Amino acid sequence: MKLQVFNSLTRQKEEFVPLRGKKIGLYTCGPTVYNFPHIGNLRTYIFEDILKRALKKNGFMVKHVMNVTDVGHLVSDADEGEDKMESSAMAQQKTAGQIANFYLKIFKADIRKLNIKSPNTWCRATDHIREQINFIKGLEEKGFTYRTSDGIYFDSSKITDYGKLANLDLTGLKAGARVEASIKKKNQTDFALWKFSPANKKRQQEWKSPWGIGFPGWHIECSAMSQKYLGETFDIHCGAIDLKPIHHTNEIAQSEALNDAPPARYWIHGEFLDLGDTKMSKSKGGFITLDDLIKKKYNPLAFRYLTFATHYRTKMNFSFEALDSAQKTIDNIYKDISTWSRPSKGSAEYEDKFFSAVNDDLNMPKAIAIMHDMINDPKLGTARKKRSILKFDSILGLDFAKVRKQAIKIPRHIQKLAHDRQTLRVAGQYDQADIIRQQMEKIGYSVNDTAEGPTISRI
Ligand code: AMP
């Protein structure tokens, strides 16, 4: 089966068809570095990592770009309120740059611990002010912008299909309606491209521009940087669903306005991780970090594994009970692998089923169920299981290859019992053979009949 993905733009599952041969461009919205990344954010980066690994498995070379939002993301999505970076810097009596470096370092360490493959290009908004200004200039030349007392805004009413990504119902959001909510804008769905620094206050982060001293709006960074590193139209753009109605909608509007071409062909969104019945949120606080889990002695990969139990387009409710169970499950898999023989030829049947599930819009719950069926298949030899599970790990990223083979010493008398049992089986005396098997189990050893002969393991 070829790779199928759910495209938010068409609202359906589609076969992934690259734009330009085998080299594909992937842009994933990165962290806003004003606070610790939490396990909700990390769930999104794990789903994107699975997508990237699936693309590679399907023979594509992925150029992956991730931005780092270190300016311009305001507390309110309506372009009002404090800049998250500036207020965090103020609260911690640090510079915005120090805050950004501190949290970015933690983010990078977290993704490493979760075996999330690093992007090829990291790009920070503050390193691309020129590109953002040029982008806005282009929009201005084409007549898509207007000036208010606090900045340069994008006129969304000039776009006929504004809001198509999220299928926004624009009744009530169009010109005139609810404009009192933000008196500076012509239309509720207009958004800031460039904000002026307040007249009475010097911002830490501000730059000169053709319109006055200020800073870029949040959405422009992703359009300017994705275009710089991946071209006007690239293959895939990802994020979690909160980005769909505003951030990604506005990226599409401004990029299409400038280039007369869509920025990305596929838009793929992951659902939230919830704590209790609310979304885990960086700004609201009360979240759980990867370090919190590590301090409680969980393996970060247990969290990675836990995320596979819920399809990426379904809400995941985090609980420590579920994490306990994930931890036990991967420990048991590691234990099993440690007793398995050197890998031989894998099982084509299980591999086919596993990779078909992955290719079916990253159906990881199904993929791990298939992996467990294989582990528990008494007819499949451990050497074959080992080869296949190592292949599965190219997607799972659970470090199966690092599991050392434990030389479990089987005592002589147990080996003799197994040998006697096998002689009885060969002679067709299955009842007698079964009695020996039960005897072995009583003293803590199980025997498995595989294609390569019986194998003994500790219970
Ligand atoms: P931020 O650092 O807040 O800009 O978010 C980084 C990424 O995490 C974005 O793709 C968000 O959409 C995503 N995200 C934020 N909160 C959650 C959550 N509770 N569950 C899953 N993803 C989230």
Ligand code: ZN
């Ligand atoms: Zn973005």
